Amino acid sequence: MSDDQFDHFASVDPTAESAPGSNQADTDQINDEMAARLGRRPWPASNLRPGFEVSFEFFPAATDAGEQNLVDTASRLADFDPAFVSVTYGAGGTTQERTLNSIRRLKGETNLDVAGHLTCVGASAAEVHEVLDVYAEAGVRRVVALRGDPPEGESDGTRPDGYRSATELVQGIRARSDGDSWDISVAAYPEIHPKAVSPSSDLDNLKRKIDAGADRALTQFFFDTDAFLRFLDTARAAGITAPIVPGIMPVTNFEKTAGFSGRCGTSIPAWMSDLFGGVDDVPEVQQMIAATVAAEQCRRIAEHGVQTFHFYTMNRIELTLALCKILGVGAAAQAEPITSGSRSSIA
């Protein structure tokens, strides 16, 4: 989702043979225990297996107080053992310094693996590499590589001395002397990018980004779960083998979400309007519905073998926290803490 619209398990030393969780038997035992816990829950859990891998997306804080809140929120979500947390980057330029500040604080004050989003529209290639240098200096080795949206009224927004697309950006990152050290995610659109010429050209574009060296795709948020599952099948049939991580957004405010979904190419199914209808002024009820909808999305997707999820947190902790608890994400998140486990990662 674009910036203007919103603005780890205990680690185990694999060499320590006596350490709990260091061998397959220990891992199996932990997984069995996790599965048993999930199995005790009063809803169908056959598809909820231990080992969900999650990442959390934040937008940069606008104020010092907001930055502290972001660090506190991210620290709380660290209990769920995310593979990484990411911070969006405003293609328009107004929030870029805030992104860098938020990233520096998250790197400096938490143990989280941090990914910086990076857009190339409106910037020269040299300017883009300066941001990558800042990320590298802060210890960040993950990037979500995006084209970004041109300013309103401009049809293109790219510069002759800049990268014209996310594909070119990925190529540019991989061509750096430290190019192989970057973990690169790119964007994917289960319901098609709003400016795409056709579904097939959009899929070709995603394939180009992966072929250029991206490690995975994170999808735009969606509520039509069937659309995501069809997209996944089509992408696999087109030879895209990299992980395609569904972007799940628990709805904090239905009216606002419906408003910007159209600009993102995300459809609002009629059943959602029905569910959220009439409770605009009762945020608590909206939140209960939102957690149920998002958990059901994850449960259905997991039925198809997907174990990794990217959560659009909207910088709010409650819904994402509830969702992770419902799904049984992360050993530390369980009511009866598991004392050892394996570190999760989105490979």
Ligand SMILES: Cc1cc2nc3c(=O)[nH]c(=O)nc-3n(C[C@H](O)[C@H](O)[C@H](O)COP(=O)(O)OP(=O)(O)OC[C@H]3O[C@@H](n4cnc5c(N)ncnc54)[C@H](O)[C@@H]3O)c2cc1C
């Ligand atoms: C997970 C995620 C995170 C995001 N984070 C941010 C953020 O932090 N900041 C921000 O500003 N925005 C963000 N966005 C929004 C994103 O910047 C916009 O959707 C933008 O319009 C497209 O960026 P892209 O990287 O997908 O572009 P690209 O992959 O370069 O392409 C975008 C569109 O152009 C088409 N296209 C590209 N090349 C060609 C070609 N040669 N021929 C025909 N069509 C082509 C594609 O099919 C697609 O329709 C994010 C989106 C997602 C899904």
